[in-house]
Amino acid sequence: MSEIAIIGAGISGLSAGQILQKDHNVVLFDRAQKPGGLVKCDRINGNLFHRVGGHVFNSRNPEVLDWFWNFFDRDNEFLKARRNAKILFQGKLIGYPLENYLHQLDKAFVSDVLDDFLSPDYQPRNPFTYDDFASFLSGNFGKTLYEAYFRPYNEKIWNRDLSEIPLGWLEGKLPMPNLKEMLLSNVVVQEESEMVHATFYYAKEGGSQFIADRLSQGLNIVYNAPVSGIVQKDGAYWIGDHGPFDSIVYTGDVRSLDQVFPHSASASQISADVRNLPSNGTSNIFCETDPGDISWLYLPDPAIKAHRIIYTGTFAPSNNQGTDRHTCVVEFSGQYSYEFMCEQIKSLPGNLKPLDWNYEPNSYIVHIDGTREKIDAAKATLKKDNIHLLGRFAEWEYYNMDKAIEASMALGKELS
Numbered sequence: 001m002s003e004i005a006i007i008g009a010g011i012s013g014l015s016a017g018q019i020l021q022k023d024h025n026v027v028l029f030d031r032a033q034k035p036g037g038l039v040k041c042d043r044i045n046g047n048l049f050h051r052v053g054g055h056v057f058n059s060r061n062p063e064v065l066d067w068f069w070n071f072f073d074r075d076n077e078f079l080k081a082r083r084n085a086k087i088l089f090q091g092k093l094i095g096y097p098l099e100n101y102l103h104q105l106d107k108a109f110v111s112d113v114l115d116d117f118l119s120p121d122y123q124p125r126n127p128f129t130y131d132d133f134a135s136f137l138s139g140n141f142g143k144t145l146y147e148a149y150f151r152p153y154n155e156k157i158w159n160r161d162l163s164e165i166p167l168g169w170l171e172g173k174l175p176m177p178n179l180k181e182m183l184l185s186n187v188v189v190q191e192e193s194e195m196v197h198a199t200f201y202y203a204k205e206g207g208s209q210f211i212a213d214r215l216s217q218g219l220n221i222v223y224n225a226p227v228s229g230i231v232q233k234d235g236a237y238w239i240g241d242h243g244p245f246d247s248i249v250y251t252g253d254v255r256s257l258d259q260v261f262p263h264s265a266s267a268s269q270i271s272a273d274v275r276n277l278p279s280n281g282t283s284n285i286f287c288e289t290d291p292g293d294i295s296w297l298y299l300p301d302p303a304i305k306a307h308r309i310i311y312t313g314t315f316a317p318s319n320n321q322g323t324d325r326h327t328c329v330v331e332f333s334g335q336y337s338y339e340f341m342c343e344q345i346k347s348l349p350g351n352l353k354p355l356d357w358n359y360e361p362n363s364y365i366v367h368i369d370g371t372r373e374k375i376d377a378a379k380a381t382l383k384k385d386n387i388h389l390l391g392r393f394a395e396w397e398y399y400n401m402d403k404a405i406e407a408s409m410a411l412g413k414e415l416s
């Protein structure tokens, strides 16, 4: 049995804590005053505000599902909801993903889309043979759909030129349909409810904070504890007065490793190597809205800076204080002022009324060429010093909660 410190009580740290404490003594540290990291929620006048996103849970990995449902009474504590996503495109609500709902679009526009597909220049390839995200999107979906939808929408989310984004790291994270699948979906019209990942689980009370709170039970967590300046004495690690620890699991930002381990030459070298990794923050404005049954509304219009509305009020009735109005989160990639967001939401549907807002400086990680190799090398180097990188920002991976859990399970096996 060894002594392990985990830095971060987000989903990665909490899952790792639960897994590792079976064989080790574990202490978690988080700078926040409650668990959850990105999945934290607060009640605002009785309404549930997801400070980032609108976290819902599901997984394709049965091992992850088994592990997760051990902590919960699935049928009594969770709702299973159907994904009902729409796109506000050319003034109409269109099904998601757009390429499967071409039959809902104007005839002239679809005619241009089909001209692209029938042109001799249209030669789609295996997605992962494209050099970058822009050439994949325009090559796979054709110029018309790219210019009208994929480019403006994705530029808003990623906040950069899409040709600067390599493609390989998005494998498995984004749908990458080919022409036959697109045409098939339009000819044999399939309801989204029949599609993979069409459903998700959501806590009846408390949203994703409920998940974090439950996963934190039985763990030794020190809150309000920003960790920096870890020292090493006689081969063991000390975090202030806490220690000695044999190993550290770090779930914070890999770019800040040098502040956390100022005496480690490896950490300072790694921070220098990864310092220029790009990431985006997210601004959210939490609103009351007219009730409806949409779960997500995507906003490709470049005139609106927000890129989606997440109707968290439709996920669970307890998320809304009253019954006549629902709640939602309008999400912007980047930092925007409350006043700017209030102006922007005036052009969105639902008679939105602002209730609160949040800016999370670190939410979307972006890969550039060589990112995965650098992170792999960093992990291998640090492992020799019993330091383990875990989670979305330490491993610089586009993890959802289930992938963060999967990574924690893999680390658990490694350290068992």
Ligand SMILES: Cc1cc2nc3c(=O)[nH]c(=O)nc-3n(C[C@H](O)[C@H](O)[C@H](O)COP(=O)(O)OP(=O)(O)OC[C@H]3O[C@@H](n4cnc5c(N)ncnc54)[C@H](O)[C@@H]3O)c2cc1C
Pocket: 007, 008, 009, 010, 011, 012, 013, 029, 030, 031, 032, 036, 037, 038, 039, 052, 053, 054, 055, 056, 057, 058, 225, 226, 227, 228, 251, 252, 253, 260, 282, 363, 364, 390, 391, 392, 393, 399, 400, 401, 402, 404
């Ligand atoms: C907009 C958005 C929407 C999303 N929606 C979904 C969804 O619907 N479903 C889903 O499954 N996933 C979703 N995700 C992904 C999900 O948020 C992440 O997979 C998950 O929260 C990552 O957890 P983590 O523990 O790796 O990181 P974090 O949540 O960032 O946790 C890291 C923790 O470490 C702490 N920390 C960092 N550095 C230090 C330090 N030096 N000292 C002390 N504490 C420190 C932080 O305070 C934080 O609590 C979404 C993400 C975003 C950005």
